[in-house]
Amino acid sequence: MLVGLLPLVMLSASLLIESGQRQRSDLIDAVQNTMDALGTAIDAEFEVSISALDTLGASMHLQDDDLLGFYSEAIGLLKRRPGWANIVLSDPAGQQIINANLPYGTSLPRRVDSASSQRTASLAKPTVGNLIMSAVLKTQVFAIQVPIKQGDKVKYVLAAAARPALLQNLISQQHFPQSSVIAILDPESRIVARSHNLDSNLGKSASPSLVEVLKAGKPSGWTTTTTLEGVPVYTVFTRSAKTGWTAVIGIPRHVIDGPVHWSYAILAGAIVLSVLLGLGAAFVIGRSIISPVKQLERAAVSMGQGVKPAPPETDISEIREVGLALAMVHVEREALLGKERIARSEERQARLAAESANRAKDEFLAMLGHELRNPLAPIYNAAQLLKLPDLDRDRIQRLSAIIERQTDHLTHLVDDLLDVARVISKRIVLQKEVVNINDIVPEAIEQVQQLINERHHRLVVALSRDPLWISADKTRLVQVIVNLLHNAAKYTPEGGVIELTTRGAGGMNEILVKDNGVGISRELLPRIFDLFVQSERTLERAQGGLGLGLSLVKGVIELHEGEVRAASPGPGLGSDFTVRLKQLELPSETARQRIPSHEAQAPAMNQSITIVDDNADAAETLAMYLRETGLFTVTRHLNPHVALEAAEAALSDIYILDIGMPEMDGFELARRLRSLPGSRNTVIIALSGYGLQDDREKALEAGFDYHFTKPVNFAELRTALREVHRRNAEHRHTIS
Template sequence: MKTRSYLSLVVAIILVPALAVAGWGLVLLLGKEREARFNVAEARASAIALDIDQEVAAAEGKLRVLANTSYIEKGDFVSLYQLMQKVNRTPDSWTVLYDENGQTLINTKSPFGADFTGLVYDWVPSAIALKQVTTSNLRMGLVSKSPVVSVNMPVVTASGKKYLLGQVFPSQYFAEMLSTHNIPDSWIVGVVGSDGITITRNRNANTLTGQAVVAEIRNAMSERPSGRVKNISRDNIPLFTVFTHTERTQWVVAIGVPQVDIEAPARNALRYSLFSICLIFGVAAFVVFALANRLTQAFNNAVRAGKRLSNGEIPTFAKQTVKEADVLLGVLHDAGTTLAAERHRRQSLEQERESLLQNEKEARRLAEDQNAAKDDFLAMLGHELRNPLAPISAAAQLLKIAKHDETTVQRTSDIIERQVDHLTELIEDLLDVSRVTRGLAELEKENVDIKSVLSDAVEQVRPLIESRSHALNIHIDATHACAQGDRTRLIQVITNLLNNAAKYTPQGGVIELSVGVERQWIKIKVIDNGMGIEPSLLPHIFELFRQGKRTPDRAQGGLGLGLALVKSIVALHGGTIEAYSDGLGKGCTFELRLPVLALAQTSGVGSDHQKHEDSLAVALDIMIVDDNLDAAHSLALLLESKGHRIRVEANAQNALASAAIANATIYILDIGLPDLDGYELARRLRAGSENTNALMIALTGYGQAHDKVLSKAAGFDHHFVKPVAIEQLDRIFAAFTKGTSALS
C-alpha cells in the first residue's frame, strides 16, 4: 500500500468512531437544548408566581396594619378611610371594608360617605368564617364594573363585631405585571384561578379574561402543583404549556410556548450537523492528499541522501518538513532554549523575592510607626484627662470642708468649671475629628469674608499670644477675598494654626499671618520662628496623633488632632494646605489655599456675625428627667439660682404621671432612661394638649448626627450633648419666652 492509502485508512479509523460519538452527543445535545427551552419557560413562570406572591404578601401586610388599628373597634371610619388612603400601595388598587353580612362600608375607590346601598357580596360571610387570609378568584366588581380579584382578611373586634378587609386588584393590574417580565411575543402567558377561570392574559386579554382554560391544562393543574402539557390554545396555536401554582394563592401561572419554537432549533441543529459532517470528510480528504505529498517528498529526499552517502559523498542536510530528518539539531536547540529560559526565570524569582522582602520591611516599619503613634496618643490622652481630674477631685473635697466659706466655694467652683470646660473641649475635639474625617460633618456654607474670619480667629487666640509675649504681624491684601464655606469651621482652622504657632514658638517669638489672592485662590499663610518640624515628621504632620517632640512639662498640650482636623475641613471646602520647615529650630510655614468667590457672587457678605440676645429674667416652670440624679439635681440647683421653678423626675413613668400637674413649659430630657427612652417620652408628652407649645430639650451623652435626627423626629426642639453651658440654656429660654409672649 502507498503512503496515501495508509493515511486514508488512519483517517477513516479515527473519523468514523469520532463521528459516531459526535452523532450520539448531538442527539443528547438536541435533547438538552429542548429541555433548556422548557427550563426557561418554567423559570419565567416561577418568577411571575413569585411576583404575585410578593404582591399578595404586601397587600396582606397592609391589611394587618389596618386591622391592628383602633379605628375599627371605635367605629371611627373617617380615620380608617384616611389611613387606608395613606397606606394604599398603588393607585391601581383599592381597599374595601365589609360587614359580616357582606354589605360594603368603605371603598377607597369611592369618596368617603358614598352610598353603597345594595352592594352586598354573598361570598363575604364564608370568607369571614375561614378566619384566615384568603385570595379570591376572578369576580365582577360592583363598584369598578370590571373583573377584579382581592386579598381578604377577617377582623373580629374585642366587642365581637366581625368585618372583612379586602385589597382589590383589577385583572389589568396583573396584566401589567406580566409585561415587566420580557416575555417573547410568540409565548402565551396566563394567570388562572383555582376555579380554572383566566384572571389575566398577555394576548387577547379583553376577550379571553374570565373564560375557562382548555381542559388539558385544567385537568393537569388539579392533579399536580406544576408540570408540562401539550395542547392547542384557544387561539388555535399548538403549544407546549408549562404551569406552576403560586405559594400564597391557589392560582396557577401557565406559559404556552409554540411547539415550533421548541422543535425548530433542533431541526436546524440537525441540518447544520449533517452539513458539518460532509465538510469534515471533504477537509479530511484534502488534508490526506496534502500530507501524503509531503511525506513522499521527505522519503525521496532521504533516499537520495542515502544514495549519495553510499557513493562516498557528503549528503546535503537541508531543513525538512519532516522533523525526524534534523532531530539532533532540534534537540540541542530545544535544550539550549530551555536552559536560557530557566536562568531567566531564576533571575526573575530572585528579583521578586527581593521586592517582596523590601515591601514587607516597609509594611512592618509603617505598622510600628502607627503603633508607636497610637501608644503616644493613648499616653497623651491619659495625661490630658488626668490633669483636669486632679484639681476637680481636690476641689470636690475642698467644697466639703469649706462649704460655709463663700469665697473659697466661689474659687473652687471656678476651678471645677474651668477643668470641666477643658475636659469637654478634649472630648469635643475627639468627636469632631471623628465626624470630619469620616465625612459625617455637615457644613453650613455661606458667602464668607475671609478677612473677617481672620479677625475673629485672632481675637480668640490673642490671649494665648499675649501670655507668651509673641509679636503678631498681620498682612492683609486689599484685594477682594471672599469664599463660600462654613464660617465657624474656617475660624476653627485659622485658630488651630495660630494656636500651634503660639504653643510651639518659644516666648518672645514672632508670628506672621497674611492673606492674599492669587488668580482663583485665596492664599493664607501662618509663619513662625519657633521650634520647626523634623524632616522625618514633615510628610506625616497632617496625620492623626502625629506631634513633634514634647518637653517634659508638656507645656504645648493637645492630643495631636488639630492638624488632621484642619486638613479634613480644608478639603471639605475644596482647598489645600501644605506645611514647610527647614528643620528643628528654624520655624515653620503653613500655607492654606481656598477657592475665591467671584465678585458678582459676594452680595450679602459681611464681617459682622449674629449677636446673641441677652437672657430675659423670666421665671419658668421646668421639668428635668434624668436617671442620673446627681446630674439632674446639680442642673436643677443651677437653674433655681436663676429664679426658675424646677421639678426633677428619675424616670419616664413618673414624668408622665406628674406632667399634668407640674404645669411645665420646658422639659429637659435624658435619652437613656431606664423604662422608656427619651424619644418615646417626648412623643407621649407632645401628645398631651397641655404640652402642645412646650419647649423640648434633649440633654444626653449621645451626640452623633443620627442621634440628632432621631431627636428631631421625636419632637425635640433642641439637642445638646452633656455637659451643656448654662449660657446656651439662657439664650434658648430667652428666645422661647420672647416667642411665647408674641403668641399670647
C-alpha cells in the same frame, strides 16, 4: 561524555534542593511575622478593654460605695462596647456584687469562674481568663479582669465578659489563601475565633497534634500538624507572653510546597533533557562533541553562580538547544528570585507599617490617658476643697473657675476626637454660606487670645484690604484658624511672634499662619497632617493635646475642596501654614449673608422648667444654675415615668431631658410629652452625650426644639433660653 555530564547533573540537583529549601523557609518566615503582628493586635485589643475597665474602676461612685451610681456607669460603658456581653463587679472571693445584665438589687450568686477572680485578686494585676459558658448569658465568653484597690488591698474585681466576636474581627482583617485556617486560642488551647467553621468549633479544643505542639511551651515557631477537618498543614504560631493566648495559622502543604515542586519539575526536566541530548550526540558524533559539552559544563557552573550562561559555539543543533535551555532556566530562575525579593520587600514594608500603626495606637492611648487624667486631677481636688466648711466667696469662685477651665479642656479633647471621627468617615455636613474671611478672623483670635497672652506671644495680624469671599461653613472655618493659631502658640517658646495674614492670590483666597517657634524637621514634615503625629516633646508634655488639630484642619479644608500646606526651614526656625480656598465672585448686596446682630435680652419671665436626668449630680447642679438666674421655677426628676405622670397633671413651660436613661430614654419621653394636650408651645431641650449629626436629626424627629451635648455650655444654654423667653413674650403679646 557521561563523565562530563555528571558534574552538571550534581550541580543542578544541589542548586535545586538549596533553592527549594530557601523558598520554603522564606515563605514560612513571612507567615511567622504576620502571626507575630496578629498576636500583638490581640494584646492591643485586650489592653484597650483593660484601659476601659481601669477607667470605670476609678469611678467616684465606686470609691464612695455608691453602687447604684456605679451600676448606671457600668450599663453606660456596656452599651458603648459592642464586643462585651456583660460587666460584673465581685469581691476577691468571686461573690458577685453588681451584674450589668440583671436589675440592680437582684440577689446574685458566686461567679461561675470564681477561681479566675481569685487569681486576679491574688496577682493584683489585670488578667484575661479562659473561654467559658455563661449560665446567665447562655453563650460562651471570656473574662477580662482588673483588680480594684482601696489602699493596699484589692477590694473588688471588675470583669468584662467579652464575646468571641471581639477577636473574630482581627481574623477577618488577615489576608491568606482561603484554604488556610487562622485561629485564636485561649491558654487552654480552646478555640475562641476561627476563619473556618467557627459555629461548630467554638469552645472546642484545637486538634490533638496542635495541642501537643503547644504543650511544649515554645513562644512561637512552626511545624506540621493536622486540622480538625483532617487536612495536613504547615502550622505557624505565636503565643503572648502577657496572657498566654495563641494566634495560629494552618496553611495546606500544597500551598507552600507547590511552587517548590514546580521549580523542581522545571529544573529537573531541563537536566533530563540536557542529559538525553548529550547521550544522543555522543552516540552520533562521539568525541567530536567533547568541547561543546565542556562549554555546557561551564555554562551550568555560571548559572549556579548567578551569571547568565553563554550558549556553546557549535554547529550541532542539539547542543545549542541545551545551551538555550540552560539560559532559559537561568532567566526563569532569576525572575522567580526577583518575585521572591519583591514579595519579601512588600512583606517587610507591610510589617513595618503595621508595627508603626501599633506603636502610634499604643502611644495615642497612653497620651489620651495622660491628657484625660491631667484635668481630672484639679477637678477632683477642687471638688474635695468645696466640701470644706467656712469657705469664703473668693475661694469658692477660684475653685469654680478651676473646675470650669478643666471641664472646658476635657470637652475640647472629646470634641476633637469626635470631629476627627466625623471627618475621617465623611459624616460632617457643611452648612455653607457666603463668608468674608476677614470677618471671621477676629472671632478665631478671640478663642485663642488667652493662650497667646499666657505665653506672652506677640500676634501680628495683616488682613487683606479687599473682602475675601468664599463659600464655607463659618463655624468649621473658625475652627481651622483656631487650630492653626493654637498649634503656633503651643510650639513657639514664650515671647515669640505669630503672624496671621489673609490675601487673594491667583483665583484663590489664602490664610497664612507663621511663627518663629520650634520648627518642623525634614523627616516629620511629610507626616505633619497625619493622625496623632506631634513634634518630639519632653516627659512633662508641656504642649499637651492629642495630635489631632492639624489632621482636623486638613480634613475640613479638603471637605471645602481646598488645600493646606506646611513649610519649615528646619528645627528652631519656625513654621508656615497656608490654607487655600477657591475665591467667589463679589456677591450682590442681597446675596451677602451678614452675621446677625445680638438681640436684646428678653425681659425676665418666671417660667417653669422640669429637668429629667437619672444622674442625680448632673440634674442637681443644672437645677442650681437655673435657679440662680432668678428667671425660672425649677423641678427635677430622676425617673422619666414620674416626670411623665407630673406632666399629665400640669405641663411645664420648658423640659430639659437626658437621652440615655434606663426604662424610658429621652426620645420616647419627648414623644409622649408632645402627645399631651397643650404641649404645642412647650419647649423641649435634649441633653446628650452623643453629638453626631444623626443624633441631632433623631432628636428633632422625636420632637425636641434644641439639642446640646454634655457637658452643656451654659453660655449656649442661656442663649437658647433667651430665645425661648423672646418667643413666649411675642406669643403672649399676640394673645393680648
